[in-house]
Amino acid sequence: MNKPLRIAVTGAAGQICYALLPRIAAGEMFGPDQPIILQLLELPLEKPQQALAGVAMELEDGAYPLLSGIVCTGDPASAFRDADWCLLIGSKPRGPGMERADLLKDNGRIFVEQGRIIDAVASDACRVVVVGNPCNTNCMIAAHQARRLPRSRFTAMTRLDQNRAVAQIAKRAQVSVSAVHDLVVYGNHSPTMYPDFVNARINGVPVPEVIGDLGWLRESFVPAVAQRGAEIIKARGVSSAASAAQALIDHVRALRTPGAALHSVAVESDGSYGFAPGVWASVPVRTVAPGEYRIDTRCAHDDWARAKLAATNAELVAERDTVREMLT
Numbered sequence: 567m568n569k570p571l572r573i574a575v576t577g578a579a580g581q582i583c584y585a586l587l588p589r590i591a592a593g594e595m596f597g598p599d600q601p602i603i604l605q606l607l608e609l610p611l612e613k614p615q616q617a618l619a620g621v622a623m624e625l626e627d628g629a630y631p632l633l634s635g636i637v638c639t640g641d642p643a644s645a646f647r648d649a650d651w652c653l654l655i656g657s658k659p660r661g662p663g664m665e666r667a668d669l670l671k672d673n674g675r676i677f678v679e680q681g682r683i684i685d686a687v688a689s690d691a692c693r694v695v696v697v698g699n700p701c702n703t704n705c706m707i708a709a710h711q712a713r714r715l716p717r718s719r720f721t722a723m724t725r726l727d728q729n730r731a732v733a734q735i736a737k738r739a740q741v742s743v744s745a746v747h748d749l750v751v752y753g754n755h756s757p758t759m760y761p762d763f764v765n766a767r768i769n770g771v772p773v774p775e776v777i778g779d780l781g782w783l784r785e786s787f788v789p790a791v792a793q794r795g796a797e798i799i800k801a802r803g804v805s806s807a808a809s810a811a812q813a814l815i816d817h818v819r820a821l822r823t824p825g826a827a828l829h830s831v832a833v834e835s836d837g838s839y840g841f842a843p844g845v846w847a848s849v850p851v852r853t854v855a856p857g858e859y860r861i862d863t864r865c866a867h868d869d870w871a872r873a874k875l876a877a878t879n880a881e882l883v884a885e886r887d888t889v890r891e892m893l894t
């Protein structure tokens with residue numbers, strides 16, 4: 567048996583984690599031969615800690631052979647100590663009447679603290695994934711605290727947007743989702759994102775050729791992907807959880823598995839595709855070694871797509887300007 571990996575997870579009593587943690591314990595994220603220790607962080611308050619204790623009891627009751635240990639804590643240093651992966655899911659939700667700038671700053675403070683502590687106590691091999699919104703900018707803030715860990719270790723999750731886009735295209739083309747390849751989402755995890763149907767393929771044929779309806783792709787598909795989260799909130803009364811858990815499993819597995827497939831990950835921009843250097847923008851990446859990736863710069867975009875990329879970049883730049891004092 568391999569040595570257990572330590573997986574730190576924040577927001578552990580929240581609804582995404584309720585869908586996610588049993589699946590990590592069952593081996594779906596790190597594989598069937600990889601024991602794990604879950605280091606679960608919640609706010610250091612009575613109610614979330616009590617809820618977390620309940621989650622831990624259920625994990626115990628799952629009797630998962632790969633689950634070698636569970637740590638429940640309200641102390642970030644205990645949660646992140648020696649962690650090989652830090653899954654940062656907990657964040658402060660937007661309250662009634664709260665301005666977006668306040669949301670960015672309130673969350674920014676959480677990610678300044680967590681970034682610093684991760685850099686101080688996590689394992690040398692640590693990888694960090696930010697899910698808590700606004701995830702691109704939260705990730706940028708956390709990465710800026712790192713002195714020991716390279717910034718390339720900090721990624722934010724846009725895989726849910728990719729999965730939503732793949733599902734919509736497969737449904738329209740009446741094919742299996744596994745027939746859809748290279749569908750990458752660009753930019754911010756927000757309604758400005760751009761799901762690039764032009765470079766995507768169905769069984770090797772460009773999506774626009776198979777679908778044969780550019781109007782539908784531009785005017786229906788792109789907004790439908792961008793608004794899918796809001797649709798789910800309208801229907802369920804709460805935000806996506808099961809699909810977010812699946813997307814995080816896909817995100818981590820894709821980053822751990824070298825292969826030819828393109829996947830969507832928000833990483834530090836190197837200027838590719840016109841994103842401002844230094845913002846965390848979702849771009850096509852290829853995993854080149856376990857946990858190591860390269861931005862793929864070979865996708866071509868027409869003027870219509872370039873306008874979409876510029877709009878989502880402008881939003882990321884505005885977010886960065888709002889939290890500039892947190893980028894040390």
Ligand code: NAX
Nearest residue numbers: 576577579580581582608609656657697698699726805810
């Ligand atoms: P919940 O409100 O159910 O759970 C969040 C949990 O985080 C709560 O239990 C809270 O006590 C905890 N928490 C808050 N601040 C914390 C801190 N500083 N340290 C540790 N724990 C803390 O939200 P849930 O539905 O689980 O969603 C979590 C986050 O994911 C939200 O920010 C949400 O917006 C974001 N999402 C991001 C997605 C993405 O694609 N990147 C999609 C799904 C989701 O909307």
